[in-house]
Amino acid sequence: MIYIQNAAQLATLGGAGNKPKTGKEMEELGLIEHGGIVIEDGIFTFVGSDEKARSYVEQHAGNRQVRVFSAEGKTVTPGLVDPHTHAVFAGSREFELNLRLQGAKYMDILNAGGGILYSTECTREATEEQLVAETVKRLDRFLAHGVTTIEAKSGYGLRLEDELKQLRAARRLDASHPVDVVSTFMGAHAVPVEYRGDADGYVRCVIEEMIPAVAREGLAEFCDVFCEEGVFTVEQSRDILEAGRSWGLKPKLHADEIVSCGGAELAAELGAVTADHLLHASEAGIQAMAESGVIAVLLPGTAFFLMAKPADARAMINAGVPVALSTDRNPGSSPTESLPFIMNLACLTMGMTPAEVLTACTINAAHAICRADVIGSIEVGKQADLVMFDAPNVLYLQYHYAVNLVDTVFKKGEAVIQ
Ligand code: NIG
Ligand code: FE
Numbered sequence: 001m002i003y004i005q006n007a008a009q010l011a012t013l014g015g016a017g018n019k020p021k022t023g024k025e026m027e028e029l030g031l032i033e034h035g036g037i038v039i040e041d042g043i044f045t046f047v048g049s050d051e052k053a054r055s056y057v058e059q060h061a062g063n064r065q066v067r068v069f070s071a072e073g074k075t076v077t078p079g080l081v082d083p084h085t086h087a088v089f090a091g092s093r094e095f096e097l098n099l100r101l102q103g104a105k106y107m108d109i110l111n112a113g114g115g116i117l118y119s120t121e122c123t124r125e126a127t128e129e130q131l132v133a134e135t136v137k138r139l140d141r142f143l144a145h146g147v148t149t150i151e152a153k154s155g156y157g158l159r160l161e162d163e164l165k166q167l168r169a170a171r172r173l174d175a176s177h178p179v180d181v182v183s184t185f186m187g188a189h190a191v192p193v194e195y196r197g198d199a200d201g202y203v204r205c206v207i208e209e210m211i212p213a214v215a216r217e218g219l220a221e222f223c224d225v226f227c228e229e230g231v232f233t234v235e236q237s238r239d240i241l242e243a244g245r246s247w248g249l250k251p252k253l254h255a256d257e258i259v260s261c262g263g264a265e266l267a268a269e270l271g272a273v274t275a276d277h278l279l280h281a282s283e284a285g286i287q288a289m290a291e292s293g294v295i296a297v298l299l300p301g302t303a304f305f306l307m308a309k310p311a312d313a314r315a316m317i318n319a320g321v322p323v324a325l326s327t328d329r330n331p332g333s334s335p336t337e338s339l340p341f342i343m344n345l346a347c348l349t350m351g352m353t354p355a356e357v358l359t360a361c362t363i364n365a366a367h368a369i370c371r372a373d374v375i376g377s378i379e380v381g382k383q384a385d386l387v388m389f390d391a392p393n394v395l396y397l398q399y400h401y402a403v404n405l406v407d408t409v410f411k412k413g414e415a416v417i418q
Contacts, residue, residue: 010035
């Protein structure tokens with residue numbers, strides 16, 4: 001039995017039912033001052049005031065050993081959830097920074113055979129073991145920043161065997177690392193060089209060869225497409241996501257990242273689980289997302305790193321779109337594992353409140369990967385993933401910015417960082 005004692009503030013994020021939080025609900029953190037938590041067999045079995053937690057322990061411990069962790073002066077939150085990463089890849093692209101500082105655009109670099117295509121070359125050359133070894137370091141850094149679950153996309157293989165290799169690496173990491181890894185197939189991340197000028201041919205390959213192979217091996221739960229001018233059109237994206245759905249892969253979409261091209265509208269039409277990026281989502285697209293319950297996964301770190309104007313989070317929250325946040329961890333547009341820094345950016349560059357960002361990185365992020373029944377809040381019966389921050393209250397997390405305030409991390413009831 002584990003007893004987390006006397007947290008200065010305990011943000012449970014509980015009580016939301018089985019829907020992501022929207023509008024004003026995003027401000028409701030289920031805060032308990034002087035909170036206590038009990039964990040048994042990796043599950044939360046008591047959450048409430050410290051006084052009641054103490055008597056729960058006295059009544060239920062019997063002759064079991066009780067390990068006490070003092071949270072005196074600390075803020076406790078659910079383990080952070082990152083619902084959008086491209087964390088499994090080989091190589092890195094730091095040389096692109098100078099190009100971009102001299103004015104090269106992200107899409108120009110991609111069109112010149114760099115960007116995603118460069119990372120694809122490196123990833124194709126790597127073995128599955130090498131991918132696992134490179135990604136372990138990233139998962140370690142995620143965990144050190146309080147992230148206990150991530151989603152990870154393929155999309156640097158861009159041909160069958162290498163897409164499978166990426167997804168198999170993700171599956172091995174999920175099984176062997178404390179951070180849980182939820183997989184998304186994103187063969188439609190770019191048109192590979194062998195199909196240059198024949199995007200339709202590549203789309204056919206994704207639909208006819210890759211999706212069935214990924215689904216047969218049970219390697220992914222979601223399917224994602226980079227729907228963008230010059231990459232995949234709305235029609236191609238629709239075809240891919242519908243094919244994915246027919247094989248049991250739930251749709252997600254990189255939508256309206258660089259230009260407004262109907263991505264948000266498509267996500268709404270398909271009833272996608274999420275639409276991500278949305279820097280240039282139209283008003284009608286946002287409205288349509290609200291109506292069909294699509295979660296917006298916003299990535300202010302990517303806007304920051306590409307020196308672009310971030311998404312209009314306030315318009316989305318006001319329209320009733322549930323918002324989640326993510327690092328977008330990838331080698332080109334967002335090389336960071338610091339979800340807490342992304343939370344800082346969400347406040348400071350998108351005007352989200354500290355309470356909204358915490359909701360967006362916990363319970364709403366859990367909904368964005370269809371895991372809200374097990375993670376995303378500190379509630380009796382849920383998996384005991386939590387973070388203890390060296391911060392007196394939740395506001396402080398967004399005030400003392402760009403440093404790592406993580407003190408202790410529990411994953412499935414085990415103290416994995418302390
Ligand atoms: O979400 N936009 C497409 N994909 C990634 C970037 C991938 C890369 O540059 O390697 C993104 O920003
Ligand atoms: Fe992405």
